[in-house]
Amino acid sequence: MANENKTLPIARVFSNLFHGFPKLLLTNLLFAIPAAVFFAIFYAVNTLTGLNSFFVILFTVIPLFPFYAGVVSVTLHLAKGETDVDVCRTFFANVKENFPRFLVHGVLFYIAAFFTYYSITLYFRMGAENGVFYVLMAFCILIGILLMFFFYHIPAMTVSFELPMKAIYRNGLLMSFGELKSNLIATFGLLLLFVVASSFLICCGGNPIAIAIVTAVLGLFILPSVMAFIINSAIYKRMYAMITDREAQSRKVDKRLSEKYTELENLRHKKAEEDTAEQLRKLEIDESADGDEYIFFNGKMIKRSVLLKMKHAAEESGEK
Template sequence: MTNERKRMRFELLLERFFSNFHRILLTNLLFAIPSAIVFGALYALNNVLFHGAISLPLSLTAIILLYPFYSGVVMVCRNIARGDTEVKVVKTYFSAIKSNFGHFLVHGIIIYIIVTFSTLAVSVYVGFLSSGWFFYVLLFFSILIALMLLFTIYYIPLMSVTYDLPLRYIYKNSLLMSFGEFKNNIFATIAAGVVFGICFTAVAFIRSATVLAIVVSLLWALLLPAAVTFMIVFFIYDGMTNIMRNKEDISGELTEKIEKGLKEQEEKKAAQAAQPVKDDFSDIDISSLKDTDDYIFHNGKMVKQSTLLKMIREQQEKAGESQSDPSNPAE
């Protein structure tokens, strides 16, 4: 019997990527259709409003407009990354858009705000570096915060297509995993960086603006969105599902303990209610009691002696009935 060598993670990455490359290509082409419409409209609007000058806030609105369609890319790449062998790209793509359109539109707005302010903050502090060392500190913290937000953005779309959760839990869990899954986040960033590096190499020596625009458009339409998404999802999916599964197990255990505790309390109350409550007459001398209306101090109250005698006799009668009952044999 031969033992097969356990394949390294890098080998699985390459195997799943290249064996499903035609699916990744088709996913890119599907996403390229709304991309072309959005980029074309924003380019025309930018020319009208700013006469050819590039407006960063306006250009980044593409994130909001395209993010609902990006849900299809995430769903297809998630299925490929986790090892599904028969992924129906077109059906999966449009099903994801239909199911997640509203949530991803909100995600797009949130991510637009994050990206816009992070970009502006870093660019401003870079411009002021010559003014003093304090701006180096601000730049460092800006980059650090931007990196944590980038890791958070990794999880937001993946968690949305994988779990049916309210938005606040998606953002909370994604932010926590940006810290808790730091190693996998770094691997995902490196893998995505490799894809961008290959694309940059392909266009670095092009001098013609027209040719450059054509090559960049082709790379976007055929490779970039799904390839980068696949790389990120491959490295973070297992860690995310393990954490979410552990949370469900812990939640289930807590629920079980709470239910068990409530059941024990109810059983205890029922048992106490079933037992006869005996009055305590240890604070008085029973032999001195008389059947009169004279009052005597008992359990912090003044009670008639005749009433106490009646209570004592009733308790004695109940005790006698309990002893004579065959269902309650004496010890």
């Protein structure tokens, strides 16, 4: 731990990337198999229906998103410097455990991408006629960036904490603009990865076969897992700190509320006892009467002898 503290953050990230790279390759391959299957399905649907729309193919992200849970979980462990990660077990366990939630995340991601893209393109076209629409376009771009930051945190938070979906989305929105530094670092890292990947494609010299091979290699073995690794390396410490701190504060609030409730309950019981004692002191009972008949008092039928004892006890406590 001491050595970790003396290491620069960027050096730690590259060290974790280097030592965990074989596991990232395997993780990416596990993710690439369902990705290829779903992509082929929606590509065929897009072609056969004649729609020829990118957003038909983008439907791939919805059924694929649960498998991203496995990628996020493995890369989180690697981003924290753990070396003994069982990739297959961690990957499939998190896919199974988080399947419904990540399916919802996938739907939300699709909706966000759809409306962001069409809003920006719509206002861009309208801006050619009226410059005011460029302001709206800039606003949509800003919203799109915040949504991108939002989806940096949602997957990692889901696999790391047992939180309700409402809390996950609320915390994701807060961190999308509240953790700006971490988000910008993650974005810069993704930009560097994009530059490196583009350099490999440029080196192909326009050869379509070479470009296809390089693209396949990048997609099958590198990009998704390394992207997740970069994002998680940038955000996980601040995310952990925020969630655990909020949980600690929540526990303190719950404790204070519980203590306050107990105090109010004690006061209520004390008031009820005082009211009952006052009623007993005012109660008139013929102590010389024979028999031990039942007398109705305070909503109950109580024997006269018992009621007399209660009355005497109340009178003694009143004198004290």
